[in-house]
Amino acid sequence: EIVLTQSPATLSLSPGERATLSCRASQSVSSFLAWYQQKPGQAPRLLIYDASNRATGIPARFSGSGSGTDFTLTISSLEPEDFAIYYCQYRSNWPPRYTFGQGTKLEIK
Amino acid sequence: QVQLVQSGAEVKKPGSSVKVSCKASGGTFSSYAITWVRQAPGQGLEWMGGIIPIFGTANYAQKFQGRATITADDSTSTAYIEVSSLTSEDTAVYYCARVGPYDSSGQSFDFWGQGTLVTVSS
Numbered sequence: 001e002i003v004l005t006q007s008p009a010t011l012s013l014s015p016g017e018r019a020t021l022s023c024r025a026s027q028s029v030s031s032f033l034a035w036y037q038q039k040p041g042q043a044p045r046l047l048i049y050d051a052s053n054r055a056t057g058i059p060a061r062f063s064g065s066g067s068g069t070d071f072t073l074t075i076s077s078l079e080p081e082d083f084a085i086y087y088c089q090y091r092s093n094w095p096p097r098y099t100f101g102q103g104t105k106l107e108i109k
Numbered sequence: 110q111v112q113l114v115q116s117g118a119e120v121k122k123p124g125s126s127v128k129v130s131c132k133a134s135g136g137t138f139s140s141y142a143i144t145w146v147r148q149a150p151g152q153g154l155e156w157m158g159g160i161i162p163i164f165g166t167a168n169y170a171q172k173f174q175g176r177a178t179i180t181a182d183d184s185t186s187t188a189y190i191e192v193s194s195l196t197s198e199d200t201a202v203y204y205c206a207r208v209g210p211y212d213s214s215g216q217s218f219d220f221w222g223q224g225t226l227v228t229v230s231s
Contacts, residue, residue: 034217036154043204043224044146044154049215056213087154091216095168096142096208098156 002026004088004101012109019075021104023088028068034089035064035073037082038103044087048073075106083108111136113143113205113222120228121195128191129225131205136220138186139163142208144218145179145190147201155201159208160188195229202226 003026031051036044046055048064061076088101116130144159158169162181181188202224209219
């Protein structure tokens with residue numbers, strides 16, 4: 001079973017700064033990796049799919065990179081609404097099964 | 110625009126079962142998988158399983174195999190998850206989500222329901 005490990009657990013930054021979040025897989029997941037944002041009391045929102053593709057309506061300041069076992073979500077310049085919890089997710093090919101990382105909390109410094 | 114609307118909060122006794130519904134609108138229900146994810150208080154996201162309504166067969170995370178049952182009613186565009194033998198550890202918000210098309214979402218979860226809080230307490 002593939003395990004996704006996110007780091008850091010908490011990231012404290014100020015608006016305008018650059019955020020770099022990491023997701024490491026216990027074995028290669030090719031590019032079958034997505035990123036979600038979740039704010040308190042809300043359902044998650046899809047940001048990035050297949051490691052580097054922005055979902056519909058997602059601002060260009062969000063970008064994803066990586067393949068194999070190491071992935072990064074970058075927010076180029078933090079806006080106040082970006083402070084939230086971020087999860088990475090792996091999708092197996094068939095049968096489709098999904099695994100989430102434990103999350104990174106991005107908080108205001 | 111796809112919308113997923115879930116049933117309301119539930120309070121259940123340990124050992125009982127709960128059934129949560131997820132009604133879809135604004136899209137072609139039967140063509141896309143509906144999946145279920147839960148989140149215990151203060152915890153992360155946990156995938157439970159999913160179903161493609163047009164096929165009617167569900168697949169489950171190993172942890173929930175035999176204790177969760179996912180079904181879909183194409184005539185009402187509604188998916189369901191039933192979880193049996195509830196314990197306090199099943200207290201969580203249960204979300205349904207659509208598995209989007211490969212070309213625009215990589216079969217990730219592109220639309221989500223609002224969540225249903227299930228509380229298991231004696």
